[in-house]
Amino acid sequence: MATDAVGDGRFRASHWLILISLASIQFLNILDFIVVMPLGPRFLDELKLSTGEFGYVVASYGYASFAAGILAAGWINRTERRATMLVMVALFACSSLLCFLSSSFMALIIARCLTGACGGLIGSIVLSIATDVFPESRRGLALGIIMTSFSLASVVGVPIGLWLAEQASSARAPFLYLALACIPLWFALFATLPHIAREHIGEVHGYWHTLKEVLRARSHQWAFLFNAILVFQTFLIVPYLATYCVKNVGLPSEQLQYIYIIGGGCTFITMPLVGRIADRFGKPITYVWIACLSVLPAIVITCLPPLPAWGCIAITTIYMVLSSARMVPGQSMVSSVPTPQWRAGFLSVASSVQSLSMGIAASVAANIVLQGEDGSLNRFWIAGWLGAVFFVVSLFLVPKLRPAT
Numbered sequence: 198m199a200t201d202a203v204g205d206g207r208f209r210a211s212h213w214l215i216l217i218s219l220a221s222i223q224f225l226n227i228l229d230f231i232v233v234m235p236l237g238p239r240f241l242d243e244l245k246l247s248t249g250e251f252g253y254v255v256a257s258y259g260y261a262s263f264a265a266g267i268l269a270a271g272w273i274n275r276t277e278r279r280a281t282m283l284v285m286v287a288l289f290a291c292s293s294l295l296c297f298l299s300s301s302f303m304a305l306i307i308a309r310c311l312t313g314a315c316g317g318l319i320g321s322i323v324l325s326i327a328t329d330v331f332p333e334s335r336r337g338l339a340l341g342i343i344m345t346s347f348s349l350a351s352v353v354g355v356p357i358g359l360w361l362a363e364q365a366s367s368a369r370a371p372f373l374y375l376a377l378a379c380i381p382l383w384f385a386l387f388a389t390l391p392h393i394a395r396e397h398i399g400e401v402h403g404y405w406h407t408l409k410e411v412l413r414a415r416s417h418q419w420a421f422l423f424n425a426i427l428v429f430q431t432f433l434i435v436p437y438l439a440t441y442c443v444k445n446v447g448l449p450s451e452q453l454q455y456i457y458i459i460g461g462g463c464t465f466i467t468m469p470l471v472g473r474i475a476d477r478f479g480k481p482i483t484y485v486w487i488a489c490l491s492v493l494p495a496i497v498i499t500c501l502p503p504l505p506a507w508g509c510i511a512i513t514t515i516y517m518v519l520s521s522a523r524m525v526p527g528q529s530m531v532s533s534v535p536t537p538q539w540r541a542g543f544l545s546v547a548s549s550v551q552s553l554s555m556g557i558a559a560s561v562a563a564n565i566v567l568q569g570e571d572g573s574l575n576r577f578w579i580a581g582w583l584g585a586v587f588f589v590v591s592l593f594l595v596p597k598l599r600p601a602t
Contacts, residue, residue, distance in 0.1 A: 214389040215330060216342050219323050221382055222286060224346035226316045226323075228354035229293060229375055230258055233309075239368035240305075250302050254309055259556040261310035262317030266549025267408075269318055278329065279390040282322050286386060289315040290379035296372035313552075321548035325540055328532045330391065340532070341472020341525045345465050356454060411535075411542045419597035420534040424547045425554040426591045427527050430584035431520055432558035434499060437566055437574060442513065444573045447503040455510055460517035467518050468525055475526040480533075481595050484526040488592055491519040492585045499581030527591075533600040 233240075233255055240246055240254065292311035299305040323343065331339040358371040411417060442448040442456065475483040494516040501512065535543035565583075567575045 211389075212330070215326075215391070216339060218382070218385050218389045219327060220343045220346045222282075222319060222379075222386065223323050223343055224350055224354065225375055225378055225382065226289070226319050227346055228350040228358065229289075229312060229316060229372070231350060232354065232358040232371055233258070239362055243368050244300070244302060244305065246302055254302075254305055256556055256559070257306050257309045258313035258316070259552045261313035262320075262552035263549040263556070265314035266317050266321060266545045266552065269321075269545045277392065278322060278326050279386075279392055282319070282326065282386060282390060283383065285315050285319050285322065286379055286383050289319060290376045290383070293372045293376040293379070297369045297376065299369065317548050317552055318545065321544040324528070324532050324548075325544045326390065328540060328544075329537065335476060338469065338472040338476055340529050341469040341475075344521070344525055344528070345468050349461070349465060356458070408542070408546075411539050411546055414535075414539075416534050416597070416599060416601075417539075417543055417546075419594060420531045420543075421547060421550045423527070423591060423594040423598060424531050425550050426587050426594070427524060428551045429554045429558045430495065430587045432555045433562045433565075433580045433584045433587075434495065434516075436559050436562060437577060437580070438498070438513065441499070441501075441574050441577055442509055444571075445503075445577075446501045446509045448506055448509045452506050452510075455506075456513050456517075459510055460514040463514055463518050464521040467522055471522045471525045472529075475529060480526040480530045481598070484523055484530065484595060485592055487519060487523040487526070488588050491516075491523060492588050494519055495584045495588060496578075496581045499577045499584075530595070530598040530600075534598055536601040 246254070289312065292308060292315055295308035296305065296312060299308045324340070327339050327343060361370045361374060362368050364370070439453055439456070443453060448456075471483065471487070494512070498512055498516045501509065504512075531547060532540075532544065561583075562580050565579050566577050569575050
C-alpha cells in the first residue's frame with residue numbers, strides 16, 4: 198500500500214487529510230505529556246503534593262508508556278491499524294477525563310499511568326500508519342509535518358493550557374478540555390484514516406513469536422539503540438533548561454514563555470523543511486549534518502553566563518531548532534528498518550524504548566545537576582558535554598539503519 202498510496206509523488210487532498218488527522222491526535226498526545234510540567238506549582242498547592250510525589254506523577258507517564266508498548270508489541274501486528282487507533286483515542290479521552298477528576302496523589306498516579314499507556318501506543322500507531330501510507334520517497338515530508346505537532350503543542354498548547362488552569366483555578370482543568378477535544382477528532386480519524394490491507398499487515402502470529410521476531414533481528418536492535426539515543430541527549434538538558442535560564446542566565450521568569458513560543462514557532466517552520474531536504478538528499482546524510490551542527494549548541498546552552506533576554510532566547514531557539522530537526526530524518530530512518538509484517542510491533546517497542554530512555558536520562562541528569570544555596574544550578578555543563586558525546590555516538594549508528602527491502 199505504501200508504494201502506491203501517493204501515486205505520482207504528490208500529496209492529494211486525501212493524503213493531507215490523513216496527515217492533518219494524525220498530526221492533530223499527536224498534538225493532543227504530546228500536549229497531555231508536556232503540559233504537566235509547567236503546571237507543577239499548581240499541582241503542589243492544589244493536591245498538597247511534595248516535590249518528590251510530583252516527580253512520580255511526571256515519571257509515571259513515561260514508565261507506563263514503556264510497559265504498554267512492550268506488552269502491545271506482540272499483538273499490535275494482529276490488529277487493523279485504523280481500528281486500533283480509534284480504540285486508543287477513545288481510551289485516551291477517558292484517561293484524560295480521569296486526570297481531571299483525580300483529587301488525590303494515588304488517583305492522579307493511576308490516571309497518568311493510564312494516559313501514558315494510551316499515549317505511548319497512539320504515538321507508535323501514528324508512525325505505523327504514516328509509514329504504511331506514504332512511500333520512502335515522501336516519508337520524510339510526511340513525518341516532518343506530523344512532528345510539527347510537538348512545536349505546535351509548545352507554542353499554542355502549553356500557553357492555552359496554562360491559561361485554562363488560571364481561569365479555572367485548577368491544574369486539572371486542561372485535562373477536561375483535552376478529553377473533550379478528542380471527541381471531534383475521533384470522528385475526523387474515523388472519516389479520514391484508510392483501512393490497511395490485511396496482506397500488508399502480514400500473517401497473524403502469537404504474542405511471544407511476534408515479540409521474539411521484533412527483538413531478535415539485529416537491524417531492529419541497532420534501530421532501538423539509535424532511537425534511545427535520539428531522546429536521551431534531549432532529556433539530559435530539557436528538564437533543567439528553564440530553571441537554568443532563570444536562575445543562572447538571568448532571564449526574567451515572566452519572559453520564560455518566549456523560549457517556547459519563539460523556539461517552538463521556529464521548529465514549526467523548520468521541521469517540514471528538513472523533511473523535504475531529507476527526501477531530496479537522503480535521510481542519513483541529512484541526519485549527520487544536523488547532528489554535527491547540534492554538538493556546539495548542546496554544550497553552549499549548558500554553560501551560558503548572564504545574558505540579556507534576547508541573547509538567551511536566541512541561543513535556546515538555535516538549540517531547539519537543531520535538536521528537533523534531527524528527529525525528522527532520525528525517525529524516518531528508524532521507521533523504515535522493519536518489514537511491513539513486523540512494523541507495528543517494531544514501532545511499539547521503539548516508542549517504549551524512547552519512553553524508557555526519557556526516564557533514564559532525566560534520572561541521570563538529576564544525579565548530575567546540583568542546586569546551590571542561591572537557587573542556581575551547578576554542574577549543568579556536565580549534562581551538556583555528555584549530551585554532545587551521545588550526538589557523536591549516534592553518527593556511528595547511522596550506517597546500521599538500512600531500509601527493509
